[in-house]
Amino acid sequence: MSVDPQTDFLEQLGEYRYGFQDPDVSVFKTRKGLDEEVVRQISAMKGEPEWMLQFRLKALNHFLQRPIPTWGADLSNLNLDEIVYYVKPAEMAGRSWDEVPQTIKQTFDRLGIPEAEQKFLAGVGAQYESEMVYHSIQEHLEKQGVIFLSIEDGLRQHPDLFKQYFGTVIPIEDNKFAALNSAVWSGGSFVYVPKGVKVDLPLQAYFRLNIANIGQFERTLIIADEGAQVHYVEGCTAPQYTTDSFHSGVIEIIVKKGARVRYTTIQNWSTNVYNLVTQRAIVEEEGTMEWVDCNLGSKVTMKYPSCYLMGPGAHGEILSMAFAGPGQWQDAGGKVIHFAPHTSSKITSKSISKGGGRASYRGLLKVYKGAEDVRSNVVCDALLLDPQSRSDTYPYIEIDEQDVTIGHEASVSKVGEEQLFYLMSRGLSEEEATTMVVSGFIEPLVKELPMEYAVEMNRLIQLQMEGSIG
Amino acid sequence: MSDELIIRNLRVSIEGKEILKGVNLTLPKGEVHAIMGPNGTGKSTLAYTLMGHPAYEVTDGEVIFKGQNILELEPDERSRLGIFLAFQYPVAIPGVTVANFLRTAVNARRRAQNPEDKGIPIPEFRKLLKAKMELLKVDPSFAGRYLNDGFSGGEKKRAEILQMAVLQPEIAILDETDSGLDIDALRIVAEGVNALRGENLGVLVITHYQRILNYIRPDVVHVMMDGRIVETGDADLALHLEEHGYDWVREKVDNGTPA
Structure with missing residues (x-):
């Protein structure tokens, strides 16, 4: 054969x-x-x-x-x-x-x-x-x-x-x-x-x-x-x-x-x-x-990768990226627990849902009493590629100390008709245009990867996007 | 095959309301035409319709370019055929650099001509982009910035003209490119357009004000009112409008004088 x-x-x-x-x-x-x-x-x-x-x-x-x-x-x-x-x-x-x-x-x-x-x-x-x-x-x-x-x-x-x-x-x-x-x-x-x-x-x-x-x-x-x-x-x-x-x-x-x-x-x-x-x-x-x-x-x-910041001056950072396609449920995020003073942390989450996929951000930020001068920032952004897909955010924040600086932002966006029209008016097909919006969305995270992995990641995203538009 | 863009009896509705009520216009390559008119007469609707925005419904008419009715084509196909729209409000694409975006757009064109094309080699693209940026006096740092993300009004318009220079269209529509620009920014943008003028490019300048036409001198000026072209003349028509406003045109239309 x-x-x-x-x-x-x-x-x-x-x-x-x-x-x-x-x-x-x-x-x-x-x-x-x-x-x-x-x-x-x-x-x-x-x-x-x-x-x-x-x-x-x-x-x-x-x-x-x-x-x-x-x-x-x-x-x-x-x-x-x-x-x-x-x-x-x-x-x-x-x-x-x-x-x-x-x-x-x-x-x-x-x-x-x-x-x-x-x-x-x-x-x-x-x-x-x-x-x-x-x-x-x-x-x-x-x-x-x-x-x-x-x-x-x-x-x-x-x-x-x-x-x-x-x-x-x-x-x-x-x-x-x-x-x-x-x-x-x-x-x-x-x-x-x-x-x-x-x-x-x-x-x-x-x-x-x-x-x-x-x-x-x-x-x-x-x-x-x-x-x-x-x-x-x-x-x-x-x-x-x-x-x-x-x-x-x-x-x-x-x-x-x-x-x-x-x-x-x-x-x-x-x-x-x-x-x-x-x-x-x-x-x-x-x-x-x-x-x-x-x-x-x-x-x-x-x-939910975690950082337990035990000593003064410790720093924890979590960059989380999830792509949920048809039949997939990505429940991802991160946890940072501040046990010590002068510690800092940052959680950045980017999720993309497509074809009925479901992506959730689940995170915990906790600051114990006595952990003074703590700084932390949590940003979670979700991108929905179609109305069938779903995104949820569960950001738990527990602060037992006064002297802290905490920031939290969350956003959900859809790939807009205006963005697609704009990119298509320059000659990109609908699929290329959508892929471009998606790779731009995860760019802040991909640029943290060593070059070889960044290239691989962009290729994987392209594969995920291929054939996604009827 | 014709080297003109021919708009015939174009009727367009948005959400059931008719905006363009039979537009006729011929734009030959090598010429610059201006469309002027009061706000709300359908100038931008014409621009979006020519590019193929999905929200605009064509109910009658045709637009012929290179022997094809482009109204039957998707926006990306129109672009690859040589049509370009400089947007009045360009949208931001966060995370995508101007350079990366333009390279993808150049490659989309190359692949349309030859499906086997491997894409423009990076050194060649860099050279092309650098040359165009120098021609338009655009700061080199522009290439590395995310497309329209956090751009000032003037930067957005310059980015549009830079895209036009790199993509080398045959028909370019400038939709209110002068809006929101101070006089210096306007002059820079207009100089850019003039640098791209030539016998292979037809330009349609859509504007509310005459002042951009001081810098981009049109060969033909059309006046649009209530969804139709009602008056056509040479560059002096723009000056006349500047001086006397649109009322005299309106009167002429109301009295039933054919345009």
């Missing part, structure tokens, strides 16, 4: 480009569903210390007791019994791409990861199903003491550092899905940047789900020691299936005195993935944490 490559190409135009699937090459899977036995199996597969098994079991117990949250996006169709919680894709993680099994390597080649690594990254981690299959960092950084390992290798090779911080930023009891992740976590990165070391190029982790009906529960721990700097980028894609898959990560970040961390997400899951992620940073004195959170894909996303 032959496939005409031309037709094949045309069919893919304007559709999700990352939806290809590979055969199931996994070497081990737990059975469907979750109970104590499954958790013990995962722990045994990883050869973990006893304290970690106990941590997992305690988390499982908490997860089972806690109800599914109903205050946010619709999770009523999420069937947790139908999911396989652990899939081991290969025997071991490689430090060179040659050690990665051929089928899996081809996938990452198609996604352009090894190419990007050579061009503009300081290190790359690649996760396939439940395990990291590749992890590598530039030698000169390793020599300076920078650690960039899979989370499992982090636990094995640096047990004391690991135990000191793991689970301290996001405790088991934080929420139902953080508890679930704590019970079945697998994969993710362990990053440590020593005092004063600045990692100039980004470290990137790439997450790929391949087979249907599985869950991915990556767990990442990033520690930037005093005065250190690092930028960590995560990207994710999956094939399109008719049944749902599940991704629930936990990201814990510790920003020490005067350190600076930026964490950028380009979430582009296929639209059958539930994406429920907990991300939080603890920021000490004079430290800076920046979340750049771009949510384009998934069926449902619930994700």
Whole structure:
């Protein structure tokens, strides 16, 4: 049977480009569903210390007791019994791409990861199903003491550092899905940047789900020691299936005195993935944490990156971008909690809804008593591309201190007939004109991305817009 | 094929109310025509209709350019055919720089001619934009600003003329380009238009006041009243209107003298 490559190409135009699937090459899977036995199996597969098994079991117990949250996006169709919680894709993680099994390597080649690594990254981690299959960092950084390992290798090779911080930023009891992740976590990165070391190029982790009906529960721990700097980028894609898959990560970040961390997400899951992620940073004195959170894909996303500003002079910034197309619900936003005086924060949210998609901004800004001289600004803008789409804003602000300066602005706009007419009068088609208004709308956020990602983001937006006008 | 824009018996309604009641006008390339008239006589309706604004409903007539009735074309198709409208109130497109916008517009034109076109190479585009900005004495920082976002009235009008210079239309309609400009800004904009004048460009200057015509000297002046062209003459007609107002034209129309 032959496939005409031309037709094949045309069919893919304007559709999700990352939806290809590979055969199931996994070497081990737990059975469907979750109970104590499954958790013990995962722990045994990883050869973990006893304290970690106990941590997992305690988390499982908490997860089972806690109800599914109903205050946010619709999770009523999420069937947790139908999911396989652990899939081991290969025997071991490689430090060179040659050690990665051929089928899996081809996938990452198609996604352009090894190419990007050579061009503009300081290190790359690649996760396939439940395990990291590749992890590598530039030698000169390793020599300076920078650690960039899979989370499992982090636990094995640096047990004391690991135990000191793991689970301290996001405790088991934080929420139902953080508890679930704590019970079945697998994969993710362990990053440590020593005092004063600045990692100039980004470290990137790439997450790929391949087979249907599985869950991915990556767990990442990033520690930037005093005065250190690092930028960590995560990207994710999956094939399109008719049944749902599940991704629930936990990201814990510790920003020490005067350190600076930026964490950028380009979430582009296929639209059958539930994406429920907990991300939080603890920021000490004079430290800076920046979340750049771009949510384009998934069926449902619930994700509110947080900054806990613990020390005087700490600064937290959240740039959140969500694109909700047909059948998608993006419930995104951010949280900043000011515990200390002279701290400052900024939340900027931009959402776009199209074709009946639903985007919500959900945010919390809290200032505790005694946190004097706090400055914070929250801006959320929504853009609706048609009358079927929906945008909601839930900005919670709790201030227990007098001496604060808080700003809050929200706006909802529609792509106006006058804007389209104006652009079309210069020769742009309706689709090009709409795309131009949308890319202008997210420009303040895209310009914060490193150039390569900004280009990628503009391309993704164009893909989302293609074929959107009848 | 004709090198003229021919408007025949054009009737246009907006929300059921007839505004243009049979407009006839021929604009050859190489000429500058002015349309003058009191407020509310349909001058801007004519401008928007020629460009294809969806709110204006054409009930009769045709507009022929290059052998086609352009009323059947979408606004972007009209633009790519060579028609340009300098807006009275250009809208802001936040986040899109003047340069990025113009490059996209140039590429849309190139692709219309050749679907395989890969777009204008960036160095070539930079050169083009720089040359046009120098010609129109526009500050280089303009290219990096977001289109019409926070622009003053004068800057908006200059941005319109810059777009016209880059897109090189064959028929340009200037809709009340003089409104809201002080005399210096008006002179700069008019100089820009004059710099673009030539045998490949026909210009339709729509204005309420004569003063812009001191700077852009028209070949033909039309007077529009109550949805029709009621008087046509040479540049002196504009001066006459400046001196005597529109009442004498109105009287002539009311007495049934044909225009």
